[in-house]
Every structure is written in C-alpha cells, then in structure tokens.
Amino acid sequence: MTLATAPALRQRALLPTLVLLASSTAVVASLGAPLVPRIAQEEGVSLSSAQWVLTVTFLTAAVISPLIGRLGGGRYRRPVILCGLAAVCLGAVLAALPLGFGAVVVGRVLQGVGLSLTPLAIAVAREVMAEDRRPAAISTLSVTTVAGAGMGYPLASFIVEHHGVSAAYWAGAGLAGLTLIAAVLVIPGNPTTERRPTDLVGAVLLGGGAGGLLLSVSQAHNWTGAVALGVGLASLVSWVAWIRWTLSRTDPLVDLRLATRHGVLGANVTALLAGCGMYMLITMVVLLVQAPAATGYGLGHSVTVAGLMLVPFSLASVLGNRTTRGLDRLVAPDMLLPIGCSLFLVATLVLAGWRGSLWGCVLAMVIGGLGSGCAFAAMPRLIVRFTPAAETGSAMAFNMILRYLGFSAGSALVLAILEFHADPDGALTPTGFTVAALASSAVSGVAAVLGLVLARSVIALELAEAA
Template sequence: MSTRTKRAGRASTKRHGPTTILVALSFAATTMAVMQTVVSPILPQLQNRLGVSSSAIAWVLTGNLLASAVATPLLGRLGDLRGRKRFLLYALAAVALGSILAACTTSYVMLIAGRVLQGMGGGVVPLALSVVRDEFPRERSAGSIATIGATISVGATFGSVSTGLIADRWDYHLLFWLSALVALLSMLMVWRVVPDTAERRQGHVDLIGALTLSGWLAALLAAVSTGGRSGWGDPLVVGGLALAVLLFAAWIGWALRHPEPLVDLRVMARRPVLLANLSGIFTGMAMYGSSLLFPPFIQAPSALGYGFGKSVLIAGLIMLPGTLGNLAAAPVAARMTNRHGPKPALVLGPVLSGTAFALLLPLHGHWWAFSMVGVLFGFGLGLAFSAMPALINDHVPADMTGVANGMNAVLRTVGGATGTAVLGAILSASPAGAAAARAAGVAHAPGLTGYLVCFGMLGVGCLLAAVLAWSIPGTRRSVRGAPTKAEPERVEAGR
C-alpha cells in the first residue's frame, strides 16, 4: 500500500479537525511548561518546610531536569516507531503520577522521586510537533507549530504567576494537586481528540545508544548543576565532567557504527539542523537565565541598591506581559514561515530578545521596565521557539521528527543548565556590601554589578544565537519537510 493510500485511509477515520487537535496538543505542551516552572519561586519555602540544605533542595529542579533530558529523545524515538499518541499518553501519565506523589508526601526523598517522574513527561512537546507534521495540511503546519512553540513560554509564565498566588495564601501541596489535575485533563483531551498517528514504522529502539546518551546527559547536567553551587574544583564535579566526556565519546562512536541509531548523527550534522541546534543552546540560556534573574531581582529589598521588594505574586504579575509577547509571536512567526521560510523568524527572535536585555542595563531601576522589556523578550523568544521546530522538520526524515525535535529540546536544556550555572557563579562572586545586606535584613545577596553583568552576557548570547541562525543556508520549504529513510533519493536531495 502506498504512503498516499495509508494517509487517505487515516484521514477517512478522523473524528476531529486540525483546530481541535491543536487545542489538545497545545494544552499538553502548556501542562509540561507549567510543571517545569511551578516550584522555582517556592524553593526557599520548600527548603524551610523540609529542613534540608540549599544544595539538597536544588535537586528538586535538577532531578526534574535530568529526567526530562533523558526521556525526551527516547520518547521521541519510540513515538516515531510505535505511534505518537500512545507515548503522549504515557508521558502525561508520568506527569500525573509524579504530581500525585509530590502532593501526598512531606518527605524530601519522595518529593525528588515525584519531580523525577514529572520530568519523564519531557517528550510531550516533540511528540506533539510530530503529530502536527503527520496529520496537518501544509497550510496549517507552520501556524500550528508556532502555536505549540509559543505555549512553552506562556505556560512557564503562567506557572510562575499561579505559584505566587497559591504560595501567598495556601499550602504548597496544592500546587502539585493542581498539576495532577491538569495532567489528567490533558490525558483525557489527547485520548479523545488526537488521532493515532502515522502507521507503525519498521525499526527498533537502540538501547545502547539510549543508555550512553542518557549517561552523558545525566553526568553533564548533574556536574554543571552541582558545580554552580559547590565550586568547579569539587571532585564530584570534575569526575562528573570526565564521565560525561567518556560517555559522549562512546555515544558518538556507537551512533556512527550502528545501522539504526537512536539519533542519526549524519542527519543531525546537516548544516541547517546543526546550526539550528547551536542557536537553540544560546536561546535556552536566555530563557532559563531570565527565570533565574528576573524574579529575585524584582523581589529583592530596595535597601540592597536595586530591586523593588515585591512579593512572589506581584513579581509574577510584573512579568506577566511577557506572555502577551509570546502569544503575539505565534501568528507572526507562522506568516513569516509560510512566506519566507523559518530562517527570518529564527534570526529576528534572538535579536529582539538581546535588545530586551540591553534595554535593562539603563532601565533596571524601574519596575515597569521589566514588564515592557518582558513583552519584547517574550515576543523574540516566541519567534525563535516557533520557527526552530519548523526548520528542523524541513531537514530531517519523517521517521526522525520526534527524536530530532527531542534533541533540540535537550540541547536547549543543556544550554539553559550551563548558562544558569555560570550566571549563578557570577552572582555569587559579586555580593552586595555587608552594610547593604544588613540594612535589607539578609545575610547574603548578590550585588547590582553581578546582575548587570549577567544581563549583558545574556544579551550577547542572544546575538550569538542570531548569528548562528543567519548562517543557516536559505532553502525553499517543502510540503512535509525531508522524507523518510525509505525515500533515499529525496533524502539525498535535502542534504
């Protein structure tokens, strides 16, 4: 049976149109974004309630990050081979179970276990993007990918605001109960609305490739996260980095020899895909870096010489306009992609985000500047996140869509983790004066100089992302991007 006949057969059994499917997929992506950011503003509260050290409570974030990085490419590949809907449901089920576990416990160990389970849902976004490629007509594809990309930042901002609202009034366990409820609702929507995607493809999961990939990612992220707190000379950090290098080399060697590797490095090394992923690393630094810098800056007591002494809730509301920028970017990115391809949006987005960081250097003394800059930063981030999956889909085979977008998400996470570790080291090395700290009623706090250096570094990182995107060779968009590996003549043409 031909591919066209199979697609026609699937189309005849669909019960829902693209708009309804897009709503379900966007809600699932938003669920993941909310889950990933919901605990960041309440880490000090969690530390006090659980009676653990600062380095221990940081594993609430690190454990989730590690699980997401490991699960994302693996779930993407399994979805490519065995059906995207099935593994979307598995990923969302992990989020729901992890949320329930975290909501039912006051144990530090069980909280970490719950957060790790939540992180197993990291494959939701690449799987959702693969469904769009398989099921949507060309004229809806760019706009739908842009919408899903924008929901990532929208969900992150919503998570921060809702956390502030709940943390100011109720027990933190309510956050996890709400996360579980949202995940279960998302599962219901996916089950009822999303079609069982493309026919099962021949192939198997490369277990050794999955283990070596997971190993070097886990070692790298654990070492980077620990190094930012314990110092880069710590034996555990040095050992973790060395292990990451060894496992990375083993993964490369295995992937180049294996006939069906988990990640086809020859495809990932194509110039458009490689440059898009490198650009994504710096874009990830900007996204995670803004989450590290903006809330504590706004909440800092003004006696430190900066900050506005706002509560967690008010800080979230000040940053809320960034969501408007994200939402506005989705239709703009879709039109740009349909008319000119994804490259212009991928270049313009980081330029705008870098401009936002530059504006903060003279305007950091005004709280409204963070709202104004947030709109510009969010718009630029939305353009980049909307265009990146479209560009990758255009240059990888259809049976690699999930794992290719999964690797892009992982590299953004690696960039974000590395960037936040570097930014944290800069802030620690630039403390506020002892008199200012006493006046503010705190033992230790970063100084204004450290924050300004970090804003400048993130601005430079955004410009580097734009330069890398500019270097991507211009190509005309295809109807469905690169073909499957079963169509070698078209694959070769896309190299």
C-alpha cells in the first residue's frame, strides 16, 4: 500500500469505525439488566444491590457526558475518544476478574464512560464526512445506539447461560479492545485550537446530587429513617448548590437557562420521566421472564430468553422513529412527546394485566418500544427547532443527562418497590410486580400529561405570534 492510498482507505473505514464505536459501547453498557439476578446469586448480594451494575452505568454517563463533550469538543477530541475506549476496556476486564462485587461496580462505572462517546462520534462524522454522505452517516449512528443495546442484551444472556457472568465481560473487553485498535488507526485528529474551561465543580455537585438521590431511593428500605433522610437532604443540598453554581457561571457545564427555554422544557421533562418509566418496564420484564415459575410470578425461561425480550423493544423503537415522519402530517410535532409517553403508559398497563404470560411481556415491550421511538425521536427535533444553532450541542447534552438520570432512577426505583413488598424471608412477591408496574404507569401518565400541557402551550404561543 502506498502513502497516497492510506488516507483514502482511512476515509472509507471512517464510518464503519464510528458505527463500531457507537454499537460496541452500547453493547458493553447493556451488560447489566439480564445479568442482575445471576450476579446477585454469584456475589451473594441482594437484588437491589446487584441492580447497581446497571444503575451506576447510566449514572456515570449522566455525570460524565457534559465533561466528555466539553473536553472532546476541540483539539483533544481524538485522545478523549481513545481514553474513553481504554476506560471501557479496563472496566470490562475489572468486572470479568474474580475480584468481588465492588470490582464489578467499579468496572461498570468505567463502562459507563462509553455511553458519552457517541456524541463525539457524531461530531467526527459531521466535520469529516463528505457533505453528501453526512446526513445518512449521522442518522446511522443515532440508530446504532438503540440497535447496539438490542444486540447486547441477548448476546450477553446467551454467553452468561453457557459460560458464566465473567465470560460476558471478557467478551465486552475484547469488543472494546477491537474498537480501540480501529479508532487508533482510523479516527483523525482535530486541528482546532479552541479551548473552553471545564467546570469540574459543577460536575462534582451534579454527581453528588444524582448519586445521593439514587442511593436514597434504592436503599431506603434497608436504612434507618435518619440515614435515609440524611442522604436525601445531602442530595437536595448538592442539587441546590449545583443550580446556584451553574447559574452564576458564564460558561457552565450545562446551560440551565437554555434547558428551560420555551419549547425545550417539554423535551427535557419528558426525557427524565419517560426514561424512568422505560427502564422500570425493561427491568420488570427481564426479571419476570427468567424468574422460576415456583416463585408465583416468574415465567421460568432461560436468561437467554430474558435477553431476547429487548429485541422486539429495539425493533419497535426503530419503527416508532420512522412512524413519527408520517405522524407529522397528521399531528403537530409537539404532540409526539405525549403520544410516546401514552404508549409507555399502555405498555405498563399491559404488563400489569398480562405479566403471567410470555406473549403479554412481548406485547408490552413492543408497545413500549413504539413509545420509545416516538418520544425520543421527537426530543432532538424540538430542541433543534427552539435552540440557536450555536447552542444546540449544549441543549442536547442536558437532554441526554436527563435521559440517563431517568434510566438510572427507573432501574433503582423498580427494585426498591419490589423489595419493599417482599415477604418476610426477602423473596419477591407477585404483589410487588403489580405495584411496580402501576407505579411505572403513573410515571408515564404524568409524563404524558405534562408533555401535553407543555405542547399545547407551545402551540398556543406560536398561534398568537402568527396572529
């Protein structure tokens, strides 16, 4: 190969490498939900404690995404991507080694870094790809994240069933290592010299507030009232301090004024609540399908079948995304958020009523997937519509933070409800699943109502301005 052909080969390999980056980090991050019951059993911890292998990954992504976006927005983009992939690989190795449950949690923290790299991959495609290929490339990367999670769940479940939990994380380490090698060879540097200050204080306050809230939700039933109240109050203080600190800075980690702008607020509120309801649904289905039938609530299927439950959800999400284009001709774009949340509500009600059968779980996942595709596809469109071009990145970053916080809260909340309704021996009960499903319905219902109210206010304002 001559020196002249090397740049051409790198250019042709760029999109496949970016797709590999987005899909592999999503696959590794998804090595959580189907593995939770097995990890609880092997590590000798409670189900709510084991659930942190999923919760902490999304929490890490929520806290670190704005930092990664800030650091990777200029000339450090390539080293940030490479260091992020190295962290994912190291995290998978830590989780695979027999070092105890603490090492698994630390490993999952490092794996959460990978979820913050997809926006940087999109930024590379936007700046480097040829103009005629750019829209298709960005669209492909956006869909790849959902498809990667859909592939990761059944893949991880199959490996765990036949080779154990550590084998799943070794496979994740291999995939992350392969992606790192490809990124080193293909992803170009960024010649820009632009530098922006990094708000480390804001990141610490945001992480403390979010982590304390999730910890108090997931462990409230295990703590005394004073401890739970203390952690909750400390979390509240951290949130208040973060808001005051953010509003006082000229270049904050997250622009809260922009996040609460008319039209953008609905997308952000929905991201938090819909994300919470979505992961409550996913967590319940995964637990129900693989729990033994003798429990009175379980369906007694293998962990592989439990992982396959995410396939109809992912496919329906892609379908829901495409369906929104047709709905544009029938309803106002602002109404897509409440429509998506209403589908989440229907999905959780289906699960509450027909959780005793596999087809009921599949139907709930399909409806929930349609709601996911509809709601989450509408969010960036609304943000772009109501945000100046120069501020779109910041607005999207905050929406992604709320989405990940919603995922974290949902995965923690459903286990807290299930263990609160456990029997005296600590075993989960059918009543707990019913209550959890109805709680998820309530969250989705509130999201739908708020989305509708905010959408109607936007429509009314636009009509008034037009008049």
